[in-house]
Amino acid sequence: MKILVSLLLSLCLSVTSWAGESAVPKLDMGKGGQCVKDTQWMRKNHMHMLKHQRDETVRKGIRGENSLKNCIECHASLKDDSVIAREDSFCVGCHRYEAVKIDCFECHSGKRKSAWLQQRNAK
Numbered sequence: 001m002k003i004l005v006s007l008l009l010s011l012c013l014s015v016t017s018w019a020g021e022s023a024v025p026k027l028d029m030g031k032g033g034q035c036v037k038d039t040q041w042m043r044k045n046h047m048h049m050l051k052h053q054r055d056e057t058v059r060k061g062i063r064g065e066n067s068l069k070n071c072i073e074c075h076a077s078l079k080d081d082s083v084i085a086r087e088d089s090f091c092v093g094c095h096r097y098e099a100v101k102i103d104c105f106e107c108h109s110g111k112r113k114s115a116w117l118q119q120r121n122a123k
């Protein structure tokens with residue numbers, strides 16, 4: 001079991017990136033509202049935040065507002081409820097532009113699945 005967990009963790013971290021340009025393409029921001037931190041900070045630090053959050057959850061069972069699910073809840077498109085489906089989808093749109101390769105969504109869902117969604121679809 002320990003081995004399985006550390007295997008998963010190392011998979012979580014096996015992410016490659018290259019230096020990209022600094023301008024950002026037009027992204028589908030999703031639902032809007034207020035990010036968990038300010039935009040400039042998020043642009044620079046979201047990856048550390050996610051890795052830290054993953055460690056907190058996997059090792060200590062703590063689930064907080066910085067969970068991946070929470071990011072997706074806001075940032076998934078209002079058109080297809082996804083952060084990864086299209087060229088301008090929030091996470092993938094920027095990563096593709098910056099030539100950052102992440103494989104989080106092989107395991108994690110990139111789709112919104114909240115109660116909010118059920119309410120909206122019931123209308």
Ligand code: HEC
Binds near residue numbers: 013015051054057058
């Ligand atoms: C091989 C499968 C796998 C991959 C790839 C993967 N994860 Fe995970 N991740 C897990 C599992 C399993 C858990 C623990 C499940 C739980 O407790 O919700 C987890 C938990 C997390 C959590 C804490 C729970 C949450 O929903 O916030 C975060 C954050 C997270 N992963 C981020 C990432 C990020 C970012 C990437 C890409 C760099 C990534 N993961 C890639 C399997 C994976």
Ligand code: HEC
Binds near residue numbers: 043049065066068
């Ligand atoms: C309550 C909704 C909400 C949540 C939750 C949220 N965000 Fe945001 N986020 C926003 C909004 C709205 C903006 C754009 C703010 C602006 O334009 O000034 C933003 C901005 C960002 C940016 C900068 C985008 C850019 O153009 O540079 C990144 C990166 C980001 N968020 C990642 C995340 C991650 C990762 C999570 C989860 C840990 C998360 N956000 C959680 C609403 C949210």
Ligand code: HEC
Binds near residue numbers: 047095101102104
């Ligand atoms: C405005 C652009 C932008 C947006 C939007 C964005 N990212 Fe990123 N992301 C980057 C850049 C640039 C890097 C690489 C930073 C580096 O190389 O140091 C990165 C790196 C990452 C990494 C770590 C990669 C590594 O090599 O360690 C993870 C995990 C990640 N992003 C997850 C997300 C998730 C999940 C979302 C959507 C909720 C998101 N990002 C949205 C620009 C963005």
